[in-house]
Amino acid sequence: xxxxxxxxxxxxxxxxxxxxxxxxxxxxxxxxxxxxxxxxxxxxxxxxxxxxxxxxxxxxxxxxxxxxxxxxxxxxxxxxxxxxxxxxxxxxxxxxxxxxxxxxxxxxxxxxxxxxxxxxxxxxxxxxxxxxxxxxxxxxxxxxxxxxxxxxxxxxxxxxxxxxxxxxxxxxxxxxxxxxxxxxxxxxxxxxxxxxxxxxxxxxxxxxxxxxxxxxxxxxxxxxxxxxxxxxxxxxxxxxxxxxxxxxxxxxxxxxxxxxxxxxxxxxxxxxxxxxxxxxxxxxxxxxxxxxxxxxxxxxxxxxxxxxxxxxxxxxxxxxxxxxxxxxxxxxxxxxxxxxxxxxxxxxxxxxxxxxxxxxxxxxxxxxxxxxxxxxxxxxxxxxxxxxxxxxxxxxxxxxxxxxxxxxxxxxxxxxxxxxxxxxxxxxxxxxxxxxxxxxxxxxxxxxxxxxxxxxxxxxxxx
Amino acid sequence: xxxxxxxxxxxxxxxxxxxxxxxxxxxxxxxxxxxxxxxxxxxxxxxxxxxxxxxxxxxxxxxxxxxxxxxxxxxxxxxxxxxxxxxxxxxxxxxxxxxxxxxxxxxxxxxxxxxxxxxxxxxxxxxxxxxxxxxxxxxxxxxxxxxxxxxxxxxxxxxxxxxxxxxxxxxxxxxxxxxxxxxxxxxxxxxxxxxxxxxxxxxxxxxxxxxxxxxxxxxxxxxxxxxxxxxxxxxxxxxxxxxxxxxxxxxxxxxxxxxxxxxxxxxxxxxxxxxxxxxxxxxxxxxxxxxxxxxxxxxxxxxxxxxxxxxxxxxxxxxxxxxxxxxxxxxxxxxxxxxxxxxxxxxxxxxxxxxxxxxxxxxxxxxxxxxxxxxxxxxxxxxxxxxxxxxxxxxxxxxxxxxxxxxxxxxxxxxxxxxxxxxxxxxx
Numbered sequence: 099x100x101x102x103x104x105x106x107x108x109x110x111x112x113x114x115x116x117x118x119x120x121x122x123x124x125x126x127x128x129x130x131x132x133x134x135x136x137x138x139x140x141x142x143x144x145x146x147x148x149x150x151x152x153x154x155x156x157x158x159x160x161x162x163x164x165x166x167x168x169x170x171x172x173x174x175x176x177x178x179x180x181x182x183x184x185x186x187x188x189x190x191x192x193x194x195x196x197x198x199x200x201x202x203x204x205x206x207x208x209x210x211x212x213x214x215x216x217x218x219x220x221x222x223x224x225x226x227x228x229x230x231x232x233x234x235x236x237x238x239x240x241x242x243x244x245x246x247x248x249x250x251x252x253x254x255x256x257x258x259x260x261x262x263x264x265x266x267x268x269x270x271x272x273x274x275x276x277x278x279x280x281x282x283x284x285x286x287x288x289x290x291x292x293x294x295x296x297x298x299x300x301x302x303x304x305x306x307x308x309x310x311x312x313x314x315x316x317x318x319x320x321x322x323x324x325x326x327x328x329x330x331x332x333x334x335x336x337x338x339x340x341x342x343x344x345x346x347x348x349x350x351x352x353x354x355x356x357x358x359x360x361x362x363x364x365x366x367x368x369x370x371x372x373x374x375x376x377x378x379x380x381x382x383x384x385x386x387x388x389x390x391x392x393x394x395x396x397x398x399x400x401x402x403x404x405x406x407x408x409x410x411x412x413x414x415x416x417x418x419x420x421x422x423x424x425x426x427x428x429x430x431x432x433x434x435x436x437x438x439x440x441x442x443x444x445x446x447x448x449x450x451x452x453x454x455x456x457x458x459x460x461x462x463x464x465x466x467x468x469x470x471x472x473x474x475x476x477x478x479x480x481x482x483x484x485x486x487x488x489x490x491x492x493x494x495x496x497x498x499x500x501x502x503x504x505x506x507x508x509x510x511x512x513x514x515x516x517x518x519x520x521x522x523x524x525x526x527x528x529x530x531x532x533x534x535x536x537x538x539x540x541x542x543x544x545x546x547x548x549x550x551x552x553x554x555x556x557x558x559x560x561x
Numbered sequence: 562x563x564x565x566x567x568x569x570x571x572x573x574x575x576x577x578x579x580x581x582x583x584x585x586x587x588x589x590x591x592x593x594x595x596x597x598x599x600x601x602x603x604x605x606x607x608x609x610x611x612x613x614x615x616x617x618x619x620x621x622x623x624x625x626x627x628x629x630x631x632x633x634x635x636x637x638x639x640x641x642x643x644x645x646x647x648x649x650x651x652x653x654x655x656x657x658x659x660x661x662x663x664x665x666x667x668x669x670x671x672x673x674x675x676x677x678x679x680x681x682x683x684x685x686x687x688x689x690x691x692x693x694x695x696x697x698x699x700x701x702x703x704x705x706x707x708x709x710x711x712x713x714x715x716x717x718x719x720x721x722x723x724x725x726x727x728x729x730x731x732x733x734x735x736x737x738x739x740x741x742x743x744x745x746x747x748x749x750x751x752x753x754x755x756x757x758x759x760x761x762x763x764x765x766x767x768x769x770x771x772x773x774x775x776x777x778x779x780x781x782x783x784x785x786x787x788x789x790x791x792x793x794x795x796x797x798x799x800x801x802x803x804x805x806x807x808x809x810x811x812x813x814x815x816x817x818x819x820x821x822x823x824x825x826x827x828x829x830x831x832x833x834x835x836x837x838x839x840x841x842x843x844x845x846x847x848x849x850x851x852x853x854x855x856x857x858x859x860x861x862x863x864x865x866x867x868x869x870x871x872x873x874x875x876x877x878x879x880x881x882x883x884x885x886x887x888x889x890x891x892x893x894x895x896x897x898x899x900x901x902x903x904x905x906x907x908x909x910x911x912x913x914x915x916x917x918x919x920x921x922x923x924x925x926x927x928x929x930x931x932x933x934x935x936x937x938x939x940x941x942x943x944x945x946x947x948x949x950x951x952x953x954x955x956x957x958x959x960x961x962x963x964x965x966x967x968x969x970x971x972x973x974x975x976x977x978x979x980x981x982x983x984x985x986x987x988x989x
Contacts, residue, residue, distance in 0.1 A: 194935075194936070195936075197932040197933065197935065197936065198932070198933045198935075198936040198937065199929040199932065199933050199946070199947055200929075200933045200936075200937065200939070200942075200943035200944075200946050200947055201933075201936075202946075205946050205947075219623070222623055223623045223624060223625050223626075224625070224626075225681050226680060226681060226682070227679065227680045227681050228680070229679070229680065238679060238680065240681070255617075255619075257610060258608035258609065258610050258617045259608065259609065259615075259616060259617040259681075260609075260615065260679070260681075261608075261609050261610050261611070261612045262609060262612050262613065262614065262615050263615070263679060278612065279612075296680070298676050298677070298680060300583060301582065301583055301586060301673070301676075301677075302677060302680070302682050304583050304586055304587050304590075305586055305587075305590050305637065305677075306626060306628065306634065307587070308586070308587040308588075308590040308591040308594070309590045309591075309593070309594050309628060309634060309638060310594070310628035310629055310630050311594050311595075311628075311630045311632075312630075314630045314631070314835070315629055315630060316629070316630055316631030316632075317629055317631075318631070319627070319631030320627040320628065320629050320630075320631050323624065323627045323633070324626065324627040332626065334626055338629060341628075341629050342629050345629065466657070467648070467656070467657030468657055468658070468659070471650070471657070501760060502648075502650065502757060502758075502760050503648050503760035503761060504648065504656075504657070
């Protein structure tokens with residue numbers, strides 16, 4: 099047995115010099131006892147012969163082998179040195195040995211190198227600096243425990259990235275210090291040597307908790323990429339148990355305020371089913387205020403559908419749409435334009451009456467966009483059953499129920515808004531808006547309202 | 562009433578602008594998490610070894626942390642503000658939603674980015690924003706953040722800017738000069754879905770802007786070939802994101818759309834984001850969240866097109882008659898089961914294209930088999946050493962000591978290969 103010792107276990111150049119000499123002297127792999135100063139040396143091994151053979155073999159090592167060996171030698175497995183030598187030895191006869199990934203030695207070497215590369219990558223990812231002030235200014239210090247002997251090999255990465263700041267990386271095997279110009283190596287360190295806190299970590303933890311989407315919990319995936327052994331040195335990992343535990347509640351809360359409001363409700367097959375359904379609807383706060391729902395009114399085969407905002411005080415009491423002052427104004431205007439209200443289907447974007455009590459009176463309140471969007475489900479059901487050719491929206495709320503956005507009536511009135519669902523949508527002001535105006539403004543808006551209805555009548559006549 | 566409400570809103574906004582950075586960070590990170598991308602790879606290599614500036618980029622990005630949702634945290638992903646004048650139904654920040662609003666100044670974002678970067682929490686910044694005042698104004702604010710980082714701090718880390726398709730083309734061009742990657746979300750796989758769920762957006766406008774970016778990227782690449790010092794433009798290219806399951810689009814439609822986008826705009830990536838319930842969701846939205854597995858299957862099909870030589874039509878063939886990819890098996894296996902005549906494949910003879918079709922064989926394993934078979938005839942043991950598992954593969958391969966007898970033709974093959982679905986449907 100010949101003893102081959104490595105003073106530094108991660109010193110690839112020293113290994114290469116020794117290995118080259120041994121191959122030159124044709125020493126077969128099973129004759130060498132490798133040691134790296136960490137394990138017990140072979141007691142019966144002898145020092146390598148110093149004399150050079152008269153005609154040394156020339157030693158060949160491919161570039162890919164050198165790259166692979168540079169990584170693999172950093173592995174903590176003591177058997178790596180012998181394995182490296184065995185592959186080098188076999189390569190002398192078979193220079194393309196490395197291509198054969200199915201070979202046992204090659205596969206093993208690849209595996210060691212892969213584990214080291216992964217450890218290098220994880221160190222670049224998981225080192226967390228804490229900032230402290232010393233006499234020379236700001237210093238960034240990190241404590242890290244790598245699996246393999248990758249500290250020196252990884253120093254370059256941190257210099258390339260953080261050359262302009264002073265930093266130290268402390269590990270159980272050695273410590274690295276960058277003073278802004280040169281890299282110094284220090285003795286092994288302990289966790290207590292690193293700073294205990296950094297105010298910025300609170301921000302980082304806040305970010306970590308907020309960027310997490312509780313609706314998609316994939317803990318296995320996280321643990322695969324961020325194994326638990328790293329957690330003790332990752333400040334954000336402190337939050338993980340709470341985030342996982344709270345995820346279910348957070349998602350339930352999201353859904354409760356959220357989307358699947360009508361998931362269990364069957365799509366109604368007739369207008370009377372719509373009326374029945376909406377009477378019981380409590381999907382939004384207005385539906386829960388104790389008023390009665392007001393169903394649309396008109397023939398089931400109407401060509402024109404007119405959509406207002408919501409029932410008012412009179413409408414709620416009578417249970418019919420557009421029977422109050424605004425309804426009377428609408429009737430007059432339709433009549434003047436030559437449109438028969440009896441042949442139109444009149445309804446509202448919101449089915450219940452939203453109000454605030456003022457003494458004995460109930461004051462109208464505009465429904466929120468969210469409430470209109472919820473109630474759109476009922477309006478859509480009416481649309482699907484009536485299948486009108488043209489829909490007239492009165493005011494922005496009515497339009498939102500149809501378009502899904504709040505348009506500017508002033509900008510978009512007087513033209514057809516095509517929709518993929520079939521009928522074209524026309525916009526005009528809400529009659530109750532006209533009722534609130536005085537003087538010239540009132541006259542002007544009345545004219546525009548009449549014009550819009552006349553335009554609609556023309557569309558109906560000419561198709 | 563209206564005026565009062567407005568005044569209250571304004572006071573509230575002022576208040577939020579003053580709120581502690583931590584509170585605003587939480588709001589604006591929370592608002593940004595629906596963007597799936599956190600990639601920081603594929604850009605030009607840079608370092609700051611010269612002691613000037615700060616930061617570096619490697620070819621490969623680094624995931625500095627993983628959240629319990631399994632997603633990589635590589636960048637500080639933020640919205641500059643979650644105020645928005647748009648009203649897109651799938652979006653938590655839409656105008657009509659009642660979420661708490663906040664905003665950062667460009668300088669605040671710069672300070673956060675640098676203090677996170679110096680502690681090695683992140684690779685850089687991914688900045689997006691709700692639309693405030695106007696598209697152009699918003700875009701100018703985003704650009705300002707990137708400019709301060711690059712010009713005043715000589716920041717050499719990664720910057721991804723989400724650009725706003727409605728903004729002027731000159732602003733887009735500026736964004737590309739500072740950023741490593743630019744992106745515009747197509748949002749929904751169908752135009753009908755977009756007009757229904759994002760009424761303020763227009764598909765032609767989005768695609769027009771993506772077209773402009775792809776020209777600018779191509780021009781800059783070309784200029785670099787001729788003049789070494791030509792300015793770089795988004796060296797990590799552009800990407801986009803589609804929301805899956807918010808409209809009625811089938812997987813086949815989504816795959817088709819993605820492949821069109823890759824072809825037309827030379828995209829680096831198309832991200833798929835399974836629609837997930839959001840607080841304050843709009844009532845127009847469906848109904849039920851799609852299984853997360855669906856998103857995974859779409860990514861797999863994306864990989865098949867990009868790395869395995871599958872044509873979009875072939876991926877679509879793997880789908881069921883309703884256009885959906887099977888959830889219980891991956892699309893490559895689904896395809897193989899439909900085209901059993903193409904199997905078994907002889908690992909000792911078949912060309913690369915055929916090896917890539919074998920379920921369970923990845924691109925690396927294929928290269929390893931091609932290299933190894935110059936040295937030896939491949940046996941089942943060898944395959945086992947080169948891959949993760951050969952169980953799924955056996956019916957589809959021939960080696961010197963293995964030939965599937967009849968196995969390939971068995972009717973119950975699918976059932977034998979499908980992993981029992983372990984679907985996290987907590988709230989189905």
